[in-house]
Amino acid sequence: MELAGAFFYLFAATLVAAGFMVISSRNPVHAVLYLILAFFNSAGLFVLLGAEFLAMILVIVYVGAVAVLFLFVVMMLDIDFAELRAGFLKYLPFGATIGIILLIELILVLGTWVISPEISANATSPVPLAAEITNTEAIGLLLYTKYVYFFEASGIILLIAMVGAITLTLRHKEGVKRQNIAEQVARSPATSIEIKHVEPGAGI
Amino acid sequence: MTTLLAYVPIFPEAVLAIGAMALLMAGVFRGERTTVPLNWFAVGLFAVAAYLVIRQSGGPVSLFNGSFVVDAFTRFMKVLTLIGSAVAIIMSFGYMREVRLEKAEYPVLIVFATLGMLMMISANDLIALYLGLELQSLSLYVIAALRRDSMRSSEAGLKYFVLGALSSGMLLYGCSLIYGFTGSISFPAIAATVAQGNVALGLIFGLVFLMAGLAFKISAVPFHMWTPDVYEGAPTPVTAFFAAGPKIAAMALLIRVLLMAFPSIFPQWQQILVFISIASMTLGSFAAIGQRNIKRLMAYSSIGHMGFALIGLAAGTEQGVTGIILYLVIYLVMTLGTFACILSMRRSDGMVETIDDLAGLARHNLPMAFALMLLLFSLAGIPPLAGFFAKYFVFLAAIQAGLYPLAIIGVLSSAVAAFYYLWIIKLMFFDEPADRFEPMLGELKAVLIAAGIFVVGYLIIHAPLEAAAESAAKALFY
Numbered sequence: 001m002e003l004a005g006a007f008f009y010l011f012a013a014t015l016v017a018a019g020f021m022v023i024s025s026r027n028p029v030h031a032v033l034y035l036i037l038a039f040f041n042s043a044g045l046f047v048l049l050g051a052e053f054l055a056m057i058l059v060i061v062y063v064g065a066v067a068v069l070f071l072f073v074v075m076m077l078d079i080d081f082a083e084l085r086a087g088f089l090k091y092l093p094f095g096a097t098i099g100i101i102l103l104i105e106l107i108l109v110l111g112t113w114v115i116s117p118e119i120s121a122n123a124t125s126p127v128p129l130a131a132e133i134t135n136t137e138a139i140g141l142l143l144y145t146k147y148v149y150f151f152e153a154s155g156i157i158l159l160i161a162m163v164g165a166i167t168l169t170l171r172h173k174e175g176v177k178r179q180n181i182a183e184q185v186a187r188s189p190a191t192s193i194e195i196k197h198v199e200p201g202a203g204i
Numbered sequence: 205m206t207t208l209l210a211y212v213p214i215f216p217e218a219v220l221a222i223g224a225m226a227l228l229m230a231g232v233f234r235g236e237r238t239t240v241p242l243n244w245f246a247v248g249l250f251a252v253a254a255y256l257v258i259r260q261s262g263g264p265v266s267l268f269n270g271s272f273v274v275d276a277f278t279r280f281m282k283v284l285t286l287i288g289s290a291v292a293i294i295m296s297f298g299y300m301r302e303v304r305l306e307k308a309e310y311p312v313l314i315v316f317a318t319l320g321m322l323m324m325i326s327a328n329d330l331i332a333l334y335l336g337l338e339l340q341s342l343s344l345y346v347i348a349a350l351r352r353d354s355m356r357s358s359e360a361g362l363k364y365f366v367l368g369a370l371s372s373g374m375l376l377y378g379c380s381l382i383y384g385f386t387g388s389i390s391f392p393a394i395a396a397t398v399a400q401g402n403v404a405l406g407l408i409f410g411l412v413f414l415m416a417g418l419a420f421k422i423s424a425v426p427f428h429m430w431t432p433d434v435y436e437g438a439p440t441p442v443t444a445f446f447a448a449g450p451k452i453a454a455m456a457l458l459i460r461v462l463l464m465a466f467p468s469i470f471p472q473w474q475q476i477l478v479f480i481s482i483a484s485m486t487l488g489s490f491a492a493i494g495q496r497n498i499k500r501l502m503a504y505s506s507i508g509h510m511g512f513a514l515i516g517l518a519a520g521t522e523q524g525v526t527g528i529i530l531y532l533v534i535y536l537v538m539t540l541g542t543f544a545c546i547l548s549m550r551r552s553d554g555m556v557e558t559i560d561d562l563a564g565l566a567r568h569n570l571p572m573a574f575a576l577m578l579l580l581f582s583l584a585g586i587p588p589l590a591g592f593f594a595k596y597f598v599f600l601a602a603i604q605a606g607l608y609p610l611a612i613i614g615v616l617s618s619a620v621a622a623f624y625y626l627w628i629i630k631l632m633f634f635d636e637p638a639d640r641f642e643p644m645l646g647e648l649k650a651v652l653i654a655a656g657i658f659v660v661g662y663l664i665i666h667a668p669l670e671a672a673a674e675s676a677a678k679a680l681f682y
Contacts, residue, residue, distance in 0.1 A: 149268040153323065153335040156221060157342060160316050163228065164346035167309040168361075 008048055015041040028074045036067045053135040213265050213274040216253040216282065217322050223249040224315040231308025239306040243293050246311035250290040250318065257282045264679065266328060270390050273328040280529060280676035281325045281456040284536060288448030289318040291540050291651055296441030298645040299547055302555060305351055305439060313350075314445065317343035321453030328464070330379040330389040333457060337375070337421065340450060341368050347445070348438040360437025367420070367430045375417025381410030382465075391465040399468040408472055414461065415476055421454035422510045423503075425483035432495075435503035440555065443499055444543035447506050452532050455510070459517055459525060463680045470520050477518040482613050484511025489620040498546055498559050501624065502539070505583060508621055509535050515614055516598040519605035525677035527597035530670065534594040534662070538583050541655025544648045545576045550641055559628060564637025572644060573632045575656040580629055582659040584622040590662035 018038040025031045039062045046055035133141075143151050211218075227242055227249075234242075257279050264275040293314055300306050320340030327333040345368060349361020383389055385407040386397040398407070420427040435443045462473055488508020495501040513535070516528035549556050566573040582591035595618060602611040644652075658665075 146269055147331075149271050150331050150335055152221075153332075153339060156316065156319070157335065157339050159225075160313070160339065160342045160346070163309060163312065163316075164342065167307065167313075167346060168349055168352060 004048055008045070011041045011044040011048070015045070029071065032067060032071045032074055035070065036063050039063045039067060051135060053139060211267065213260060213267055214272060216256040217319060217326075219253050219256060220249055220315055220319040220322065223252075224312055224319065227308075227312045227315060231312060234308070239300070239308060239310070240297065242308055243297065243311045246315050247290045247293055249315060250286045250293075253322070254283050254286040254290075257286070270392065271329045271332045272323075272326050274326060276679040277456070277460070277529075277676045278325050278679075280672060281452060281532075282322050284533060285318060285321045285325065285449045285452050288452060288536050288540065289314055289321075289445065292441060292445035292448055294647050295444055295540070295544055295547055295651055297647060298550075299439065299441050299555065302550065303351065303439065307350065310347070310350060313343045313347050317347065317445075318449060321449050324453045324457045325460075327457060327460070328391050330383060333461065334372075334376060334379060337417075337454075337457070338372060340453065341372065341421070344368075344446065344450060347442050348434055350442065351439050354437075354439075356437035357439060358437075360434045363437075364430055364434045371417045371420035371427065374413045374420075378410045378413025378415075378417060381406050382414065385410065391461065394465040395467055398466060403469055403472075408469075411466060411469070411473060412476065415458070415473065415480075418454055418458045418461070419480055422451055422458065423507055424480045424510050424514065425487045425507060426480075428484070428487070428507045431507055432500045432503040435506075436497055436499045440499065440543070440547055440557070443502070444540060444547070447502065447539045447543065448536055451506065451510065452536065455513060455528065455532060459528065459680065462517065463520075463525070474518055474520060477514055478607065478610055481511045481514040481518055481610060484508060484514065485614055485617040486511075486620075489617040492621065492624050495624075496558050496560070498549075498557055498562070501559065502542065502546070505621070506535075506539065508617070509583075512595055512598055512614060512618070515602045515607070515610055518610060519598075519601040519607060521601055521605055522674075522677050522681045523604060524598065524601035525680060526670070526673045527594075527601045529673040529676055530597050531594040533669065533673070534582075534590045534659075537655050537658045538579055538591060541579045541652055541659070542576070542583070544651040544655065545572060545579070548572065548641060548644045548648050548652075551639055552642065559631065561638050562628060563631050563635040565632040565641075567637045568640045569644070572641075572652070575652050577629050577632065578656050578659050580625040584625040585618050586622070588663055590659045593662060593666065 015038055018034045018041060021034040022031050022038060025034060039058060043055040043058045046052070046058060223245075227245060230238065230245075231242060260274055260279060264273055266273045293311060296310070300310070317340050320336050320338070320343060323332065323336030324340060325336075327336050345361055345365040348364050349358050351357035379389075382394065385404045386394045388394055388397065416427060420430075423431040435446065438446065462477075466473060484507050488504050488506075488511055492501050492504035492508070495504060509531075513528050513531040516524035516526075516531065518524070519527075546557065547555075549561055562576075565576070578589065582589035585591045585595045587593075595614070599611045599614055602608075602614070
């Protein structure tokens with residue numbers, strides 16, 4: 001138990017430090033690398049909570065896909081991050097005030113948190129205990145049976161997001177050379193090679 | 205087989221979802237050449253879905269652990285929405301040809317948006333509510349910006365998207381507060397918890413945020429800012445679509461949330477509705493006076509009409525809900541008819557959309573001017589046209605619920621609103637004619653004639669319509 005506690009503080013402290021470095025490091029590539037570190041540490045926190053599946057998904061999806069995409073974008077686009085962050089110090093007191101207010105609110109809310117019995121009765125869930133069933137199985141059971149309607153609806157929403165992005169941005173530019181595989185395969189020596197007889201010493 | 209039969213209530217939605225994907229595939233492989241057949245296929249999908257909706261009968265059936273509910277109310281609203289979407293697609297043919305906007309994605313997105321509306325109407329818990337709403341809104345954002353080469357269309361889409369995302373955020377925040385303070389997302393369970401008397405302040409906060417999010421979708425004041433710009437910037441058939449289905453679906457959702465999840469704290473949400481209703485009616489009436497663009501005018505007109513419709517919900521009675529349902533039916537017909545006229549404002553050098561272009565229309569095209577006059581009289585609420593009865597029912601419900609100030613302000617602001625409707629009529633009949641319009645297209649003519657007949661003949665057909673609306677409203681008060 002104490003070991004788990006120690007790991008919790010290790011992960012949490014690294015997470016906060018990495019999060020701070022994401023917004024404060026000068027080099028955008030470093031910022032993305034710190035972001036990846038933050039993702040790994042939150043995955044560690046999930047493992048401590050017994051949510052292995054979420055932890056692995058976080059690593060695969062966020063680190064494997066999203067953060068790597070960020071990294072590519074940051075490396076390819078020439079964004080002047082120093083200029084973007086020019087007002088950072090100026091707005092720091094303002095942001096800090098908001099952060100402190102939020103913190104006080106959280107403490108007030110959590111400090112006086114009382115769950116009435118009716119509410120806890122509403123929120124009880126019929127899912128089998130974690131000891132009897134693996135994480136992945138429990139999520140799958142819920143997602144594909146009880147919540148299948150929501151799952152399908154979310155799928156359609158993502159499809160629309162894709163259709164929308166393509167509709168609004170795809171342009172067929174003139175003069176862009178595209179690969180036409182059928183054309184390449186159908187080439188024969190007769191259509192692509194021209195044989196010239198060159199006289200010695202005369203050139204073409 | 206029995207398991208499949210259990211899902212009969214969701215067949216209309218399934219038809220739209222699968223049909224939209226089929227449309228998408230057809231659009232991808234056949235390219236832009238087949239837009240007209242694709243559009244007709246979408247209209248066919250709406251017809252099939254409407255048929256399936258009408259075929260369902262009987263009391264409330266719920267599916268997916270109560271997330272999805274079907275009763276007389278959802279059936280009525282779904283048919284209304286499907287009619288709105290189908291007519292909006294039919295009216296778009298001429299315009300899309302005119303501005304070279306024949307895109308295969310247009311029918312696909314309209315079908316997906318309509319699917320979202322049907323899901324909103326049937327939503328019976330907070331997640332279903334949000335998913336339906338987001339499905340609809342996301343499609344609408346894209347449709348608004350569909351005309352990529354037009355600055356105004358892109359601006360409309362962007363504005364709609366940013367403000368819509370903000371309103372979704374408020375809605376979600378409200379939902380999370382409600383969930384936190386009741387421990388459930390399902391409307392009946394929330395109602396049961398609230399009825400036990402533990403109404404925390406946080407719950408009221410959640411309700412307010414939820415209502416703000418929904419008020420944005422029906423463009424009620426003070427969440428209306430996007431409406432005039434989006435209506436003006438979006439391509440005109442898209443504006444007609446915006447004014448029809450989404451309003452009806454969002455209103456149905458608002459009615460269901462308030463009456464199903466929060467019936468026992470009626471006084472809490474009644475005051476919000478009274479405020480929203482008064483603000484929408486007055487702003488809709490006064491702000492429309494200065495407008496020169498007919499699409500902006502219709503935007504303010506729809507803001508005002510949503511205010512009038514909300515009076516029925518503020519009454520909180522079965523009669524009030526019957527009034528809103530009838531109001532929405534009549535509003536849908538009047539709006540689609542008016543947009544059929546706006547879509548016919550076409551000269552040889554393109555579409556025009558200022559009110560001055562209508563000047564002297566009666567000299568060139570008397571039938572169109574006459575039909576538009578009937579629709580405008582009806583929008584203003586002049587008896588014996590349909591618009592009068594729409595207002596009559598909601599005002600009656602308000603008076604019977606004892607909301608005299610609301611009813612009086614409603615009548616006064618409808619008198620103010622009558623000014624600008626009558627002003628257009630004066631312009632059409634008594635002013636020096638502007639240039640002549642191109643002849644009206646067949647499909648627009650059909651929509652206009654149907655709307656005109658409905659508006660004039662409402663007295664003849666009102667009995668079955670009112671019976672249907674009453675049974676729909678009864679489903680919410682069992």
